[in-house]
Structures are given as structure tokens and as C-alpha cells.
Amino acid sequence: xxxxxxxxxxxxxxxxxxxxxxxxxxxxxxxxxxxxxxxxxxxxxxxxxxxxxxxxxxxxxxxxxxxxxxxxxxxxxxxxxxxxxxxxxxxxxxxxxxxxxxx
Amino acid sequence: xxxxxxxxxxxxxxxxxxxxxxxxxxxxxxxxxxxxxxxxxxxxxxxxxxxxxxxxxxxxxxxxxxxxxxxxxxxxxxxxxxxxxxxxxxxxxxxxxxxxxxxxxxxxxxxxxxxxxxxxxxxxxxxxxxxxxxxxxxxxxxxxxxxxxxxxxxxxxxxxxxxxxxxxxxxxxxxxxxxxxxxxxxxxxxxxxxxxxxxxxxxxxxxxxxxxxx
Numbered sequence: 001x002x003x004x005x006x007x008x009x010x011x012x013x014x015x016x017x018x019x020x021x022x023x024x025x026x027x028x029x030x031x032x033x034x035x036x037x038x039x040x041x042x043x044x045x046x047x048x049x050x051x052x053x054x055x056x057x058x059x060x061x062x063x064x065x066x067x068x069x070x071x072x073x074x075x076x077x078x079x080x081x082x083x084x085x086x087x088x089x090x091x092x093x094x095x096x097x098x099x100x101x102x103x
Numbered sequence: 104x105x106x107x108x109x110x111x112x113x114x115x116x117x118x119x120x121x122x123x124x125x126x127x128x129x130x131x132x133x134x135x136x137x138x139x140x141x142x143x144x145x146x147x148x149x150x151x152x153x154x155x156x157x158x159x160x161x162x163x164x165x166x167x168x169x170x171x172x173x174x175x176x177x178x179x180x181x182x183x184x185x186x187x188x189x190x191x192x193x194x195x196x197x198x199x200x201x202x203x204x205x206x207x208x209x210x211x212x213x214x215x216x217x218x219x220x221x222x223x224x225x226x227x228x229x230x231x232x233x234x235x236x237x238x239x240x241x242x243x244x245x246x247x248x249x250x251x252x253x254x255x256x257x258x259x260x261x262x263x264x265x266x267x268x269x270x271x272x273x274x275x276x277x278x279x280x281x282x283x284x285x286x287x288x289x290x291x292x293x294x295x296x297x298x299x300x301x302x303x304x305x306x307x308x309x310x311x312x313x314x315x316x317x
Binding site: 012018019022026027030033034049053057059061062066069070073076077078081084085088092 | 123126127134138141149153167171174178179184186295299302306309310
């Protein structure tokens, strides 16, 4: 039962297509950086980076064959990082909102 | 060769459960890695929100084309890593060894380019500290940017060095026929680590190199 330990493997063509997509998205992120998108430049850059990260996670890291509990672990990482950055920024942004006596 | 009992540790029911446990364990480790890099990303978000102009100006002192080429090198190494894992799953020893060696070579090319970039930063007095020189009113925010640049790319490069050592060990094991179509979990786990380090760079590249291009 050679398929028992590794239930799936990814086709050669799929791996090469994913690599080409990653190269294309890298070119795209460099190209759009030369346009002044104002407040949108960072969201666009992060959207492209996240698209690339998803390709790597789902295909290269074989998460499309992943068990639900493995997905849970991976997504919990995103949650923790979001909490870390979100709460830090919530503190910084809201510091001036309330008048502090003596300041 | 059916899943040989010697490959399954006694606490597991079978090879499937053992492999699932290894994969889950590696992902839990990667979550702790996300948190370690997350601290630096949080510092980056905080200071960039405070000094957007200085960060954009400092970012233009990085060479976007060198960074882009290095991104392609690293993406290529992820492809060869995925090819090595695929060969291991199919039980092809030569393909596994070749894929791992190609990944090591590309990883070393990336580190070489990084060393070249670091050298240039020293020559241009862009390394934070007493010798930091930056013309204009944004010198202090720029120094902060370069502190984060060296901390983030330095931690990333350290992960690459460790990754090369891991891949070297895996190559040696593969060459000595330690893996088969039935048992190759170490190659897959090593691959997860390598791809994770690639993903960190996928975010570092636009956030550090492409801030002030327009």
C-alpha cells in the first residue's frame, strides 16, 4: 500500500504552473509598485503577496490534502498574528482619544 | 514493500496516523515561527504608520531589481523542493537527491546575493549605528527602517542557513537510501520548513523593497 503514507502526490505540470504563476505575480507586484495608487498601494501589495502565499501553502505545502486539524493549526497562526498586530495598533491609534488628567 | 513495521513508532496505530501527527506537529512549530516573525512585522507596521514618509524614502535605497531577482531565486528553490518531495513520494531516489541539491544551491545563491546587498549597505553608510549617514530630514526614521530591514532579513537569512543544513542532512539520508515510497516524511517536513521561509520572504520583499517606487 504505497499510497497509504502519502495518499497523494502533485502532478509535475501543476508544480511548474504554480511556479510560473508565482513568477508572474512577482513581476506584477514590482510593476504596480511604480504606479502611485495612494492609500491602495499597500493593500494591493499585500493582496498579491497573500495570493502567492496561498499558492505555496495549498499546492507546494500540500495543504489541499491536509486534515482539518492541520488547517486549524495553520489558521490559528494567522489569528495570533492578527491579534498581535491588531491589539498593538489599537493601543497606539487610540492613545489620544481620552483626555488623561495631568497630561 | 508494504508499510514496513520498522518505520512506524510504537505509539502510532499505523503509518497514516504517524504521518498526520508529524505534519500537524510541524505546522504547530510553524505557528510559533509566524509569531516570532510576527513580532518584527508588528514593529514594522507600528513604525511605518508613524513615519510613512521616512520609510518610503529609505526603501528607495534598496535595489528593487536585485530584490526581485532574489525573490525569483527563492521561488525557484521552492519549486525544486516541491519536486524533491514529489520524487520522494514516488520513491525515486535520484530525483529526490537532485531536487534537494538544487534547492541547496539556490538557497546558497540567495544568501550570496544577500551578503552582497549587506556589503553595499555598509559601503553606503546605511547600517544603523554611529556611522549611519542619511541626507535630508528623514535620517532618524530611515535609521529605524534600516534597523528593521537588517533584523527582518537577518532573521530570515538565519532561517535559510538552518534550512540549508536541514536539506544537507536530508540529502545525505536520501543518498543512503533511507527513504522510500512508503516512508519519506522527513523530506516532506523539511519541505514545509523551506516553503515557510519562502513565504516570509514573499511578504518581506514588497514591504521592504517597493515602498517608495512611484
